[in-house]
Amino acid sequence: MSASANLWLYFVVVFGIIALPGLDMAFVMGSAVLGGRRAGLAAVAGIVCGGVCHLAMGALGVAAVLRLWPALFQAMLAAGAVYTAWIGWSFMRSSGQFAQRLPSRACSSGATFRRALVTSLLNPKAYLFMLAIFPQFLRPGPAPRWTQAALLRAITALTQAGIYGALAWLGGGAGRWLEQRPGAATLLARVMGVLLILVAVLSAVHLVRGLS
DSSP: OOHHHHHHHHHHHHHHHSSSOOOHHHHHHHHHHOOOOOHHHHHHHHHHHHHHHHHHHHHTTTOOOOOOOOHHHHHHHHHHHHHHHHHHHHHHHSOTTTTTOOOHHHHHHHHHHHHHHHHHHTTTTHHHHHHHHHGGOOOOOOSSSSHHHHHHHHHOOOOOOOOHHHHEEEEEEEEHHTTTHHHHHHHEEEEEHHHHHHHHHHHHHHHHHHHH
């Protein structure tokens, strides 16, 4: 397979994975609806930066350590489940009055960015991706592995920015529409919270099965 065909195949695989609903997508949508487009885009930036950290940690062998030391991976899975449940609970408690939305500090771009970064770093699926899929697209050849990895990471980041950025933009627009409909806004906030808590429960179930 040629280098260009390998990159196109990687893009198709990554696009399919990112487009599937999951924790990152739910967090971006929730942040955009509750905090506006700026908060949504800050969430996208945090998730993209988290992906860069995954690549760096994978290069340093952290992913291999997680694979060789299952207890550490289980601990990360538990931490991710707890953190996700906490975010979901905060969404469920948020007010439907979008004039107030969330406390200003919680809705700031910096706070949203940090929460998105932590969410990405505690997402075990990202590490599974680095272990199982990412290495399959690193080819022997004249190009150093680190340059290939950087190019693949750039493709991933641009795909995340495109898909999640569009969702953040649409979610921010929906937030303005919901600003005039407090009842619908409250319902949507509760639904986003329930979805995140459901993700946390599924992660916890996976953890229990892994320990049994």
